[in-house]
Amino acid sequence: MVRENYVLILDDDRKISDAIQTYLESDKSDVKIKVFKAETPAIAFQIMNENNIDVIFLDIYLKEDNGFDILKKIKSDYENIEIIMISGIKSVGNIVESIKFGAIDYIEKPFDYTKIISSFEKAILNKKKFDRINMKSKVFLDEMKNTSETEIIFGSKKMESIIHDIQKVAQQNTIVLIRGESGTGKELIARVIHYSSFRKNGIFHSLNISSLSDSLFESELFGYTKGAFTDAKKHKQGWFKKAHGGTLFLDEIGDLSLESQKKLLRVISENTIIPVGSTEPIKIDVRLITATNRDLEKLMKLEKFRLDLYHRLKVFEITLPPLRDRKEDIPILIKHFTKTISKKMNKKNIQIDADIYTKLKEYPFPGNVRELKNMVEKAIILCENNRLKCKDFPISKIEIASCEECINLNLKDNEKELIEKALNSTNHVGVKAAKLLGILPDALYRRIDKLMPKKKKKRIKRK
Ligand SMILES: Nc1ncnc2c1ncn2[C@@H]1O[C@H](COP(=O)(O)OP(=O)(O)OP(=O)(O)O)[C@@H](O)[C@H]1O
Ligand SMILES: [Mg+2]
Structure with missing residues (x-):
């Protein structure tokens, strides 16, 4: 079912908002609408927060507020709402400012029915473009094993463009490096990449590198043979083998020691592992995704991170912006x-x-x-x-x-x-x-x- 388009009219002159509403509702096209009206910005913001508004008709000259300030605020906080500015004064400056601050159109009072409808249609068309992109991501996400663990929720254009990148890279076998502050969703993104790739039926395993010593890193990832060391009572498979056909997510890669970096580099270059205690290389088929919240470039300058490994890992880089951005x-x-x-x-x-x-x-x-x-x-x-x-x-x-x-x-x-x-x-x-x-x-x-x-x-x- 197609959802109605939610329209909000913010004007302190009730007669104006009633007139716009009448025009919009008398339009015979198949665009379904629901109209909300507000006389003050406070009420308008409350309506915006409670409803998924698509288009706003916004008066430039409100009694106590400047419509441009409100336009800027809406555009920064609710970037997927289209805004049509309305004004009683003919001014080229106002038109230029409106468009500069992100309005889709500008109309003058007294209104002309055709202008209202054509501006509205233009706004809806633009909004649809944005929604289609979102919808595509949603469909793509729905196709995956969509548990709450693989649900990425977003409303920002920044995340939208990241989702697009993910869709593309997921289909390949490319190594992905996910960067971003703690809690930005790096592991979630790694899961989503796995479950939307052809490896989705294989396992996804996440390992936190910073908790592993050099010897644990080797035995956990490459495994060992019986008798490789005193406690090696039997043969053990490492994650590079256990995750065969799947994805291995190495978190906090910036914390890896130089010794382990060298070993990881060899695995990536040769696509083989050698279990501890063995000399026989074993072919592996695992997609590698790594993540870090550390400044790898700075670590390289301090000679704590290898340049060659850095280039191998950052073939495809995704940087998750902090939530405040x-x-x-x-x-x-x-x-x-x-x-x-x-x-x-x-x-x-x-x-x-x-x-x-x-x-x-x-x-x-x-x-x-x-x-x-x-x-x-x-x-x-x-x-x-x-x-x-x-x-x-x-x-x-x-x-x-x-x-x-x-x-x-x-x-x-x-x-x-x-x-x-x-x-x-x-x-x-x-x-x-x-x-x-x-x-x-x-x-x-x-x-x-x-x-x-x-x-x-x-x-x-x-x-
Ligand atoms: N866009 C999002 N939609 C829904 N849930 C999210 C989103 N981003 C993060 N989360 C949730 O927030 C929590 C933290 O995310 P995650 O563990 O992926 O972050 P991280 O970047 O790996 O953190 P750290 O660097 O501390 O390991 C998880 O519960 C995750 O599901
Ligand atoms: Mg994490």
């Missing part, structure tokens, strides 16, 4: 997590107050999508009468400011400073610090063990 994803993710998490908790029909979207869009999410997901889960537990309210998301202005400061420290390059800061502000309670950083306690402890001096490590309360 794709805020259009926030409302749709909140809705998605509310739906999936409340279902798991057996709580039905959870309502979401519209101002939550505005408040959370201000928050910079140092822990990215994972942090948002955790926040929603906590809010669902706390909420009363099945209604999520702002107070269930206890982030204050101070937190927003201090988080921004944290981000300025730059997660990738200054892990140590960031961890110290998080520990200091949580009285050295590991679990709390991990939460603040948006990572799992184990991931924090691994980093602490690697980066911190002994004296500091001792102060940390790990339980």
